[in-house]
Amino acid sequence: MKRITTLLMLAAIMAPVAWSQTSETINDPVCLPALTGHPCKDKNKVPTLNLGAGNPIHLISGNKYQEETDLPFLPSGLELVRYYNSLSKGNPLLGEGWSHSYDTRLHFAGSKLQIVHADGSRTMFQPRKGDTAHAVQTSQGKLQLKDNLWHWELGGGLGKVFNQHGRLIQVNWPGLEPILITREEKPGPTRHAIMKVQAGQQHKLVFNYEIFKNTARLSRIDTHVGTFHYQHEQPEKHTGLRLIGMQRPDKMGKTYAYEAPYQHGNPFLLTGISMHDHTGKKTVRTNSWAYNEKGLAIRSNTGHQDDTQNRIKIEYISRPKIENAPGLTRVKNTDGKHTNFHTSIKGGKYVLEAIEGAGCHGCATPGTKAKYDSKGKMSSLDGTQIHYDENDNISQLDISRSPWPGLQLHYDAKDRPITWSSKITGAEHTRYNDNNQPVEQNFANADQALFEYDKDGHLIKVMESSKNKARPVTTKIVSEPKNNFFAIEYSDENNI
Numbered sequence: 001m002k003r004i005t006t007l008l009m010l011a012a013i014m015a016p017v018a019w020s021q022t023s024e025t026i027n028d029p030v031c032l033p034a035l036t037g038h039p040c041k042d043k044n045k046v047p048t049l050n051l052g053a054g055n056p057i058h059l060i061s062g063n064k065y066q067e068e069t070d071l072p073f074l075p076s077g078l079e080l081v082r083y084y085n086s087l088s089k090g091n092p093l094l095g096e097g098w099s100h101s102y103d104t105r106l107h108f109a110g111s112k113l114q115i116v117h118a119d120g121s122r123t124m125f126q127p128r129k130g131d132t133a134h135a136v137q138t139s140q141g142k143l144q145l146k147d148n149l150w151h152w153e154l155g156g157g158l159g160k161v162f163n164q165h166g167r168l169i170q171v172n173w174p175g176l177e178p179i180l181i182t183r184e185e186k187p188g189p190t191r192h193a194i195m196k197v198q199a200g201q202q203h204k205l206v207f208n209y210e211i212f213k214n215t216a217r218l219s220r221i222d223t224h225v226g227t228f229h230y231q232h233e234q235p236e237k238h239t240g241l242r243l244i245g246m247q248r249p250d251k252m253g254k255t256y257a258y259e260a261p262y263q264h265g266n267p268f269l270l271t272g273i274s275m276h277d278h279t280g281k282k283t284v285r286t287n288s289w290a291y292n293e294k295g296l297a298i299r300s301n302t303g304h305q306d307d308t309q310n311r312i313k314i315e316y317i318s319r320p321k322i323e324n325a326p327g328l329t330r331v332k333n334t335d336g337k338h339t340n341f342h343t344s345i346k347g348g349k350y351v352l353e354a355i356e357g358a359g360c361h362g363c364a365t366p367g368t369k370a371k372y373d374s375k376g377k378m379s380s381l382d383g384t385q386i387h388y389d390e391n392d393n394i395s396q397l398d399i400s401r402s403p404w405p406g407l408q409l410h411y412d413a414k415d416r417p418i419t420w421s422s423k424i425t426g427a428e429h430t431r432y433n434d435n436n437q438p439v440e441q442n443f444a445n446a447d448q449a450l451f452e453y454d455k456d457g458h459l460i461k462v463m464e465s466s467k468n469k470a471r472p473v474t475t476k477i478v479s480e481p482k483n484n485f486f487a488i489e490y491s492d493e494n495n496i
Helices: 003-013
Strands: 065-071 080-085 098-100 105-109 112-116 122-124 132-134 142-146 149-155 158-162 168-172 179-183 194-199 203-212 215-223 226-233 242-247 253-257 272-276 283-291 297-302 312-318 327-332 338-346 349-357 370-372 378-381 384-388 394-399 407-411 417-422 426-432 438-442 448-453 459-465 473-480 485-491
Touching (some): 349 370
Antiparallel strands (some): 080 098, 105 112, 112 122, 203 215, 253 272, 297 312, 338 349, 384 394, 417 426, 426 438, 438 448, 448 459, 473 485
């Protein structure tokens, strides 16, 4: 059982809480809090609160984040997803602010290494020691220099490889052939650009570029299902391009709007998205955004700019700039009611400490309160105490708001729940095999359950013993996969 399962169970026990995860990205060598990346997701294994509002806008940085899936994740490990971050330059070949699945890059800042992910989030590493650099968050593995290539090893066969320029050249998924990335080596406007992404013999992406108004752009990507086309335009008096459209192989697609009245002078700020059918004649406006003079997103709603569905307005009253400094963001919902978000910086990360007010679309739940330690890890949520081991993995939850007084959940180093206890029930212990399957459960009343599995990991027998019964009760599961059939054999010799 993964830790996220436990957190969901915890959320069910307590009052409703908007669980999500924050992200990080690097904008310069100074270790500043993340400005870009998904405000509701995190690549680390620590719990955090949703820092997003609307569709989504970062409550502290004011970054508008958008995620567009052109080709969903395939069995070969290949995918094609585009990301937009209003506070990022992105990949200029795709358009200002935009990047795609294979734009993840390794950055060098002296002895410190940092990975900026395609979605704008980041992974920070401790100072390099020789050819190795360990991630600040232990769960994020380590970087190792081998044959002039940097290998990011996450364990279990998962990882990525970067060349000497910090460009991504290989992606490793457990049990799959490596995804190999070929880049342009010749000098010119497309140098270092991706030419092909190959996932074994099954799937590949072929990138095609062209020169548009003296600027190189990604014009299309050829895939096994057909070609994805991308349209661009160049704002007047600017050299950069903005992505204005995507067309799928079936001719359906999306149009991206950059409407000057809502950009406050920055022509690269995304203000809306529309979907169209294969004829291009039927169009639906799905979302709209607006920005202030600082380039911060201040409004989000469903539909056109003047629509009111899911409409929110954001006021950045006080943005924290140093460690432990308090911040305040106020959001007005469709009904004109306000929600206050009390924020701060902990351990170099933006965090949400308290939510008060009426609530808003896409926001964390009002009434939620959280505390954090010096590393920025959540230590308390609405009275629930969160404990970590030396590797920053959750080791214990003390849940005060529960029907069971003194409820505690304990975990081992592999994130598996090993003890469940309360003052009323006593303690229940669980032991696992190497496949993370429970093989033994011991209950507070001395009852015991043993589990057996076949070579394929299917449960085949359960033996239950009790101090009140002389012999164990056995349940066997007999299956016939070919015939789509299984039977349960129950044996209780205590009743003979």
